[in-house]
Amino acid sequence: MAIAWPIASPRLVGPGRSALCLAALIAWTAFNSVVRAWQVEPFDPYPYIFLNLILSMLAALQAPIILMSQNRQAARDPLAAGLDYEVNLKAEIEIIELHEKLWAGSSASTATSC
Secondary structure: OOOHHHHHHHHHHOHHHHHHHHHHHHHHHHHHHHHHHOOOOOOOOOOOHHHHHHHHHHHHHHHHHHHHHHHHHHHHHHHHHHHHHHHHHHHHHHHHHHHHHHHHHHHHHHHHHO
C-alpha cells in the first residue's frame, strides 16, 4: 500500500483539481465581497486571513506530492532517453543503407548508359 499512494498522487493535483480549487477561490472572494457590499459582516473580511491559512495548508500538503511525482518522472527519464537513442540509431543505420542502395543504383545506371 505504501507504493500505491505515490502512484495515484498526481491525480490529486491535476488540472481538473486546479480548476475546481480556482472556482472555489473565486466563489470565496465573491461571496465575502458581496456580503460586505450588503453592509453585513462577512465570514472572512477583505484580507481573507482564513483563506490564506487554507491555501498555505493546501500548499504544504501538495508540495511533497508534487516532488514525489517529479522524482518518479526523473527516475523514468534515463530509460526513455536510452530507448530514444536506440530508435534513432536504428533509423540512422536504415537511412545510411538506403542511401548506399540509391548510390549503388545510380552508379549502376550511369555505368550502363555510357
